[in-house]
Amino acid sequence: MNTRLFKLAGVAVVAASLALTGCGSRTEPAASGSAGGATKVAKIGVIAPLSGDLSALGLGIRNSVDLAIRQANESGAIPGWKLELAAEDDEAKPDTGKNAATKLASDDAVVGVVGTLNSSVAQSVIPVLDSAKIVQVSPANTNPTLTKGADFLTAPKRPNANYFRTCTTDAVQGPFAAQYLLGEGVKKVATIHDKKSYGQGLVSEFSKAFTAGGGTIVAAETINPDDKNFSAVISKVQGGAPEAVYYGGEYPQAGPLSKQMKAAGLKVPVMGGDGIFSGEFIKLGGTDGDLATSVGAPVDTLESAKPFLEGYKAAGFAEGYEAYGAYSYDAANAIINALKVSLKDAADAKSAREATITAMASVSFDGATGKVAFDEFGDSVSRVLTVYAVTNGAWAAKKTGELK
């Protein structure tokens, strides 16, 4: 029996070493490519969920960055340099994201990273990239603490100089949703969040603004991201007779939650942040009347977004650009704009990393979502938001405005 164990162990070792060499060889061609040839190679990384529940959003991010890189290469945006995409899957998990960041940081050709989707993943990714002096631009992180530290309201302090974002934060989204609901005459709301930093942040900012505006929070509940059955929570919330349910979290739970709410007889709208603003939300159970806030103005009505939309269509990606496509496109272009400055006189990609971060602060251009520029914390200067409602089984813009 011992020999059998040894045999098994042997098989495991061989399998593991095969897997390892498999991983190693994947990065090989890129490294040799940057060594030879007239044009030097710089890579822009993507860290986003490319598989799992949130892959619809993640693939939209990857494709949009891919598009920006292709366009920059075609137009020869950075003379003497060729840009490449290095996309890594974070599975929406902080530890996987950290591994992805470490892998990108160890690749000398990587000069910037677009990502992550989840604020909770960003928390573990930013320090890794910061220590490697790689600029990171997120199209989707909305947790205020990432740019302004734990005391973002009273004593904002920027924790990581390498981190920027093109989207607005929960400090803006939550209050915007609250103002919208109050404006619609809704006075009693129940809140539910999924205990992740994104959901928790949204709900706490929403609750503050909603009660300050004269509304009442009739119940504050939570769910587990892995839960499928929300009936107990729904029954409890139902007792307070809310006129709407504000959900802090993402569509894999929000869709089923909306469906189960309506099945249980709680026929009020679910409202959430940009995390539920996805076609998947409706597929998984979101129904007419459900609401979502998303950063910026609706991409398909924006004059500035037309080149992006046409380019995306022409590139023939299999997946849609989803909620963060235009922001990812702008994020990638922000990096490319900074690279124009930092790569100009750089001998190799690695030595340009720090200069890219410095150049980022003064980037300013008209992107797909409007003006792209960053304040002293790395936050986007744009504070435009839109409320969307599910209408006839699809998201439709209801109200666009700027938060005062």
Next chain:
Amino acid sequence: MLDLFFQQLINGLSLGALYALIAVGYTVVYGIVQLINFAHGEIFMVGAFGAFATWMLLGQPTDWGVSASLLILLPLMLLGGIVVSVTVALLTERFAYRPLRNAPRLAPLITAIGVSVFLQEFVRLFYGRIPGFPDAKSAIPFPSVAGISGEIVRIGSVTIQMPALFTIVALAISTLFLWFFVNRSKTGRAMVATSQDPDTARLMGINVDKVIVAAFAVGAGLAAIAGVAHGLNYGNIDFRMGFLAGLKAFTAAVLGGIGNINGAVVGGLVLGVVEAMATTFIPGQFGSSAWKDVWAFALLILVLVFRPQGLLGAKVVDRA
């Protein structure tokens, strides 16, 4: 308040019925081979995907009437799910566990975790490769069955959703079937004999291999029914759904007394009801839904402290 109590009782029972259907699989396999089959959650997941595949093969019917759906579509989906689940379970038994039958206890346990990861990744990567099938990398909407999906029954102010009722009825029928199988059929009695004393059972002419196969098959069949119930209740299925459900069901099996089939049913129902009740009826800060799992596991610890054999476990736990 009383209405809320009954509402949460129904919520808890339907959740618990789902746990119980899965828990039986843990318990029958444990009772016979002392293996905690951590891949059982994935058998449940595979069953749901099997039922979905059956629906795809039927041409994705969406407009069938109530009677056609209940008498033809639902039984076919259940059957499809059961066939897939049982096949996968028997394959894992044959190729992953049987070679390790006489190995130290830890080896099959780790293998079970490996099988679980394998099945998850297999469905994630290959389900979408079947021509015409949707990609399983994220959740897939489960087909609705007329007469069950979205229908509700009202008793007073208590709302019972038909899928929840379906789960509870499925558990009741399955439990009856199990009772007859274990107590009246030859294979069932052979199972009991094997779980009590495998060596003597073998001396009495019982084919132990056959009994083990039967145990895996029975567990997988019930898990497939749970998979369909899950799809009908929550409207979508995904490749990770077996993990947490399996963990909870395993907890239910331990709570009820692992190795004891009735214990698994009772344990599942108790766990579901405690989760639902803890959400509503524990006052103050520790009563919100955030704490429901804490209370469920606190109960498990209490039961194990005072009754290490579980709620319905045998007095003497000889091999656990």
